[in-house]
Amino acid sequence: MPDPTTPHAAAGAPGAPDAAGTDAPEVSPWPALWAMVIGFFMILVDTTIVSVATPAIMTGLGTDVNNVIWVTSAYLLAYAVPLLVTGRLGDRLGPKRVYLVGLTVFTLASLWCGLTSSVEGLILARVLQGFGASMMTPQTMAVITRTFPAANRGGAMALWGATAGVATLVGPILGGVLVDGPGWEWIFFINVPVGVVAFALAWRLVPDLPTHTHSFDWVGVALSAVGMFLLVFGIQEGEKYDWGTITGVLSVPLLIVAGLVVLVAFVAWQARIRTEPLVPLGLFRDRNFSLANGGITLVSFAVTAFGFPVTLWAQAVRGWSPTETGLLLVPMALATGFLAPVVGRLVDRAHPRSITIVGFLASALALLWLSRLMTTDSPVWQVLLPLALFGVGSAFLWAPLSATATRNLPLSSAGAGSGVYNTTRQVGAVLGSAAVAALIQARLAANLPGASGSVEEVRTGGGAMPAEVADRFSDAMAQAVLLPAGALCVGVLVVLFFAAPRHAGHGQRR
Incomplete structure (x- = not known):
């Protein structure tokens, strides 16, 4: 029997790839991927959609900022903690089955979120929502790994990566529109019809893949x-x-x-x-798997860390509404979505180092540029330019990193590898959120002594910042944006060590 922790399982072994490098039926895997991407997009939007709704939730439920922060924290915690387990669960029970159970839990929890009348009930519903999301996420990558041949996985990972990149940007946009329109409850209600459609499509289109029956750790x-x-x-x-x-x-x-x-x-x-471990450590013998995990941690850190100071600056200094603030991110989402298929065609034949270096450098340059424009009077069109460049950089990161991480995964450990990858991505987001919050407090103390409460006022909808403190507040937020820029610069050093791909078709023109 082949070692399930080695990069390649022998053909003909249980759960090993067929001649095409997959263990899926002889049908096109694209419909199944599109069906799962709908649910994946929905759960990632929910990681950021609540941020612009915070003041409205506080008013609607009659609570304070310390309680409402847990509406987001509880979701992220319940999402991140079980990922290693739920990824392995997909290997054992089948990714389709675990995905559908998670989607059901997430959709019902979303309904509960919208109907609740207390902040305690909302936090409990968000915990359940996060747990449902943790069941779904690893299965999407696992299905790609097990249904697309290694040599043609770039396009599929481009769709997965574009979904992850665009979803984190769409959340604040959609949240602002819904909060300013029908109300904060609809940031959760909107998940219900989407979840029903996603369930029906996944039930019909996602194949039942072979399971791997081993002892559970x-x-x-x-x-x-x-x-x-x-x-x-x-x-x-x-x-x-x-x-x-x-x-x-x-x-x-x-x-x-x-x-x-x-x-x-x-x-x-x-x-x-x-017996079989929860995380086969042999996966980390693949240099590219290890480095891609480090790379996605830094990307997730940067994406999460840059959003908070930019949002505070836009609403506090410039006085823009939640919807207007969210619309600032439209160029980013459009650039990422437009370039994703182009990058996907490159991923299967180009060295991952050359692609990801472009992404890290472009994204770091964009944030350095943006920090120079975070003033009290920068024209909006100038602010949109670095944000669009950040979207370009994102397109060269999400898909290449995910494709590189999963390229050599054995099919029997696809769920475990996906669980590890998504865990590091979520931990990066948590680290980015905590680090930038601490840095913002430090820079406010240095630039605006005696005004540490300003952040709390902004969080509770305090409106535009008074003119006498706006310049210094802008400086503090601009300085905070340098943190994610620095993380992206570290990413350049990480991807320099990517090994050349071994899959068929690498280096060939198409």
Whole structure:
């Protein structure tokens, strides 16, 4: 029997690829991918859509900023923590089955979110929503890996990557339109009909792929869940508690250190377990898989980190509405969506280093350019230019990184590899959110002494910033944007070490 942790399983083995490099039926895999992309797009939009609705939710539910922050934090926590487990669950039970269960949970939770009349009920519904999303996400990548031959996977990953990139940008746009229109509840209600359509399409079009019956690593499940919870919770709550004591002897640093210790124990357990591990560590012997995980962590960090200061600047300094602020991101979404198929055709035959370097450099340059334009009087058209460039850079990152990560995955571990990749992506988002929030507070303290409450006022819909402090507030937000720019520069160094692809068709013209 072939080793399931090696980059290539032998043909003819259970769950091994056929001559085409897949274990799917002899039908076009594109309809199945399009069906799953609808649900994938929906859950990623929900990671950012709540941000512009925060003031309206506070007013509608009669709560304060400390409680409403958990509407987003609870979703991200419930989304990130189970990804390693749900990815492996797809290998065991079948990606279609796990995806449909997750989609059902997500859709029903969305209905609950819109109908709730208390912030506590909304937070609980968002936890359930996040858990549903964690069941869905790894299955989309796993289906691509198992139904598209390795040599032709670039186009499929281009669609997956474009969906991930555009969805994170569309959230604030759609959120602003719905909040200014029918009301904040509709940012959740809109998921219900979309979820029903996505379920029907996936039920009909996604194939039932072979499952891989092995023992389930329950110790690994417990260690990964506890470790991820402590680490992600500590990072998310760090700013709220000023990176100090939460209660009694419990502190943010203690949570983070404990999470890291448990995760180290998880890795040690994965290395010594005699049956099938939750995460086959042999996957990391593939240099490109390891580097692509590092790259997507930095991309997710940057995308999450740049949005917060730009949104604060747009609404506080420039006085733009949630809808107007969201519309600033339209050039980014259009550029990413337009270039995604072009990049997809390059991914299968070009060296991943050459493509991703373009993406990291263009994105870093865009944020450096944007930081120079975040003033009190920059013309809107000038602000749109670096944002469009950031969209161009994104198109050269999402698809190439995901295709490179999954190119050599054994089919029996497609779900596990997808779970690892999406976990690192989510952890990058959490790190970006926490890091930029801390930096914003620090830069406000340096540029605007005595006005630390300004961020809270903006979060609660305080309107445009007074003229006497607008310049310094703009400086603080512009300086915060340099953090994600720096992360993207690190990404350039990471992808320099990509190895040349081994799949058929690399380097050939089409």
